[in-house]
Amino acid sequence: MTEAVGMSGGLLSECGLPSSQMMKLLSADFTTTDDVKDMKPSELSQATGLSLKECVEVLRTASNSHHPSPVDMLQIYQEGTELPQIVTFCKALDTLLGGGIPLQAITEVSGMPGVGKTQVCLQACVSVQLPKSVGGVGGEAVYVDTEGSFTVKRLKDMASCAVHHVGTIGGVAEDVSGFTIESIMKGVHYFRCQNCVEVLAVVKNIPKLMLVHPNIRLLVLDSVSFHFRHDFPDARDRAKLLRTVTKELIQPAVTHKMAVLVTNHMTTNVKEKGSATLVPALGETWGHCPTLRLNLSWCGPTRVAALTKAPHCQNSSAYFQVSIGGLRDVSDNMQPSTAGNLQHEPLTKKRKIMESNDR
Template identity: 45%
Template sequence: MRIFNHWRQFFPLSIIYHYSTFIYFFLNKSNFSQQISTLILQKKCREMQSQREISTFPLPASYQSKLHLAGYVVAGDLKDVKPSELSKDLEVSHEESLEILNCVNGLSSDGNSTNAMKSGRTMTALELLQEEQNLQSIVTFSEKLDSMLGGGVPLCKITEFCGAPGIGKTQMCMQLAVDVQIPECFGGVEGEAVYIDTEGSFLAERLADIAEVTVKHCQRLDTTGEVSSVFTTERVLSGVHYFRCRDYVELLATIHLLTDFIKDNPKVKLVIIDSIAFHFRHDFEDLGLRTRLLTTVAQNLIQIANQYKLAIVLTNQMTTRVSNQTDMSSNLIPALGESWAHVSTIRIILYWEDKQRMALLYKSPDHKEDTVPFQITMGGIRDMVSSNVEKMSEETGENVAGPSAKRQKVT
């Protein structure tokens, strides 16, 4: 203030105000240079974005063809187009045209930018590697299965379990819903789970059985006794947030509201949808609409997994594909088609082989294809034991012996 009053004696107040902005940037020239660099980068990104071909955007094939026929080739062609105009050109609804414009312009449904480059913040490959190495995994209590996955079900990724009825998909989901709550001192994530049930196969009693055995296992490892008083069966059951979706509308609404729910429950580290295919296989005659809705679901799940650093676990049904029309030979493949196969980061096929449950790592970006056996016991998912071993675990009460344990089905 003294300096300001001193300069007022020699210069008019208007001149001081006129050059104040220049003086500020001169004294903060490093920040000013950084701002200029950011603005230049943003301008180049906008120019590159405007020249991006429409065919490279994650739009359904029906939209792609209509845009091409209407003369929209690059993103810049849609820059100043209004939703009403696009709706008329493509002969689609106003909501569909708005969805197309939001996708091309990199906007979310609330109008906020989703383009990471617009923030001027990029990550190097080294930073990404370090971030992935620091991510935790959710164990399955099957040592061979965890080893095949590189430590368990990873966070920030979508893992899909596919298989025929009765193979153990729901059992796997309930096991993960319990294991995600294992305390960090035991190598766990110490989070909570959201369980979205579309088939009605979720059983609270079965979840309580798995939780009780898991809690007893951790209590045996607790030498201090401090965790035993906190990590209880009741605490585990309270950490599973259950949603029952009876049709695809309820499923879409639940997924849409997941973001707000996770904000209110920041301990959630696992979202389970059992199963993703149930409503989309039975309630649809318009396959184009089904594809568009599944694309929206996939984008929402990927965004949730990356933004909140949590794991997404899906179960999928199997369908029959005829491979040869002459001899009518067929084989079982995961449902929802080839386009859905690109959604999951990791895909595991569960199947029977000689009365034995097997898990095939069918798709993984960083692990080779492999197959391991597993079994379902009263305590949940476990490794197979040799057929000549017959014993009862006194600590857990699990029957881990004999062929009867291998084919044990829990209802």
């Protein structure tokens, strides 16, 4: 998928560069445009001996020589259906999302304080590490905490229940002894960011972090709105930086087949005639950035998740609860009496890990 939608590298010798520059490039083992596309002029100059001015021209010429390579829709469909999804241990919520939290996409979870946004993030950090033998992703997580709401004890509680659950699944051919509380805790890489600059620095550093931890399959940003709402009184400056953050989030998601999960606050949208409604913060500019938007709210004493934006699922709702072990389904007798047909049929195959909940 990545190679197909990306740029195909051509030979530098076909870019029309002067022979003197080509000799130095070839001597330093630079033969294709892909070899230089991510380099800075200073780095290329140090590696080849070319002047900074010459390096700027080489990089500009190499960049202009790239041409998009088309890919047929059947290939995109086949590769998309083969990607696993991160289950939430709540069947209703997974069904709502079309099978779970998708990879190669940005999923936003919004809602009022205390409704369960961070709980969804913690559950995802555990679920992303489920072994592949039981339908999991078998990856690791990066947690970027901007509010200080991350709780190690909650993560450990969820990890303990997940380990017990996987250990009781019958018919598992492969050994899951490596899936332990310790391995789960070790598989979550935590960053505490105090301002927007630190958030952007961490996000930009994800590709380098993956060189050390190549199994990272989930990036959590909890929350995207905390610093951006208070540090940027000018909406234009905020919108510009949000576009930069979005670009930095989606690039590793697509390239490394990661899921990006962000939380967002709610704000009051005042309409004409004094009416007002609660909407996710950061305005319409940010609203176009997430691939999926999930809004959490209360229906009496019961939590409800409403899918308001998704390219592969219809907008609908599902009830869920937060237990000691993490996210779980709500029993029929606990659902509000106004509950209708809130869910739609899942679009992906069932997982062993979720099927076992019926046992």
